[in-house]
Amino acid sequence: MIVGNSMRFDHLGIVVQDLGKGRSHFSRVYGVDQWTDEFNDEINGVFVQFGKGGGDICYELVAPINDKSPIYNVISRNMNILNHIAYIADEINVTADILFDNNFMALGDANSAIAYNMRKIQFFYSKELNYILELIEAPEHSHDYRLLTDQ
Numbered sequence: 001m002i003v004g005n006s007m008r009f010d011h012l013g014i015v016v017q018d019l020g021k022g023r024s025h026f027s028r029v030y031g032v033d034q035w036t037d038e039f040n041d042e043i044n045g046v047f048v049q050f051g052k053g054g055g056d057i058c059y060e061l062v063a064p065i066n067d068k069s070p071i072y073n074v075i076s077r078n079m080n081i082l083n084h085i086a087y088i089a090d091e092i093n094v095t096a097d098i099l100f101d102n103n104f105m106a107l108g109d110a111n112s113a114i115a116y117n118m119r120k121i122q123f124f125y126s127k128e129l130n131y132i133l134e135l136i137e138a139p140e141h142s143h144d145y146r147l148l149t150d151q
Helices: 019-030 072-077 092-101
Strands: 007-015 039-041 046-052 059-064 082-089 104-106 111-113 119-126 132-136
Touching (some): 019 046, 082 092, 092 104, 092 132
Parallel strands (some): 082 132
Antiparallel strands (some): 007 082, 111 119, 119 132
């Protein structure tokens, strides 16, 4: 089975130090003018916000809550800022099995995510091409964007 047949693209995840600064940058540079609410996801140790502009690409800005956040080292080392690509899957376990057959490894257990109404998310690492993939078990989900006038 081809993995892509069981998933649909959701977003590109970019690590930022501060959501407001990230939002300002993406608004100025990429014309992102529609943003969701900010989510304080203490379960996963991050603040997140989703945005889109003229195209259909969704960007997720991810900022650490504190120095215990799993992405804190990304900020402090200034690497892997373009952090992950994310896909919606009907069932994480089914899609994960396909990923494992394609040289991926899980980076941890699936967790609930505030931004996805407590649906499960899980991160995987491609040992073949060295990138991170996020699976989101929320097949009916769509982001609730609004036009923001003050970035």
